[in-house]
Amino acid sequence: MKKLIQITSGRGPAECNFVVTNVFRKFSEACKKEAIDIEVIEREIDADFNQITNILLEIEGEHLNTFLSAWIGTILWIGKSPYRKFHQRKNWFIGCFEVEIPKQNNMLANEIVYQSMRSSGNGGQNVNKVNSAVRATHKPTGISVVSMDSRSQHQNKKIATTRLLLKLQEAENEKLKDLANEKWNNQTSIERGNPVKTFRGEKFL
Incomplete structure (x- = not known):
């Protein structure tokens, strides 16, 4: 079984890119633990802090639906901004979505x-x-x-x-719901509540 997964900061600030980068690391570690193969298909990096803003992954393995049930949705990181020392906000949200796999015949x-x-x-x-x-x-x-x-x-x-x-x-599918539109919708539809997974602190525990 194969799946395409997008992890994105949406239109969030630089802190959300920091979260995407670290969540990608944790996601990769989880895949390795479950013997799931992972391949980076696309990766977008911000120009200011060299962090990932958006990443598209192909994963392959057994029981992916069960594995992804703990990842697909809104992901919350609770921590202080690594860029703005006196910023009061501590809750930062990103999104993890499944994207339709293009069919090959x-x-x-x-x-x-x-x-x-x-x-x-x-x-x-x-x-x-x-x-x-x-x-x-x-x-x-x-x-x-x-x-x-x-x-x-x-x-x-x-x-x-x-x-x-x-x-x-x-x-x-340019005039319909094409992949680019789907990915853009993902980037603009991150819900700031009911996260499927929460990480805390610098070590993302």
């Missing part, structure tokens, strides 16, 4: 062309020596994405495929 798979390419940017001496990055292109539309997130070409192909399918789904 055999015909669509035959319409995708993969191209290996050299990774670029930071990553040490080895990253530029192997063609580990992958570009996935949908031939009929020309829509193209690149993944160089992993040193493994196999993993990059998997990530690129998911990203491309998401883009295709967004394009196909």
Whole structure:
């Protein structure tokens, strides 16, 4: 079983991005404990404090519905602002949502062309020596994405495929309830009450 999960600060302040970053860490730890595979599909970082504002994850494992029942919804962190020393607010809310997985069929798979390419940017001496990055292109539309997130070409192909399918789904459903709209709705619909999970303090216990 696979699921797409979005963890987002919505339109909250910088403190909420701090919470997203730490909740992602706790979520990853929980997945590892339950032998659930986790892959980062998209990640948005704020420019001021280098914290995660929005992250899209693909998880795969057994009994995901039971596992996610403790995570899907509003998540509350109770703690002092790490950025504004004298700020009085102590309750910070973010959202964790399930996003619809784009469907892939055999015909669509035959319409995708993969191209290996050299990774670029930071990553040490080895990253530029192997063609580990992958570009996935949908031939009929020309829509193209690149993944160089992993040193493994196999993993990059998997990530690129998911990203491309998401883009295709967004394009196909642009006038309806497409994925981009769904994700935006998630970012604007965080409820400030009845949290499904609460963390406290700097260690997020």
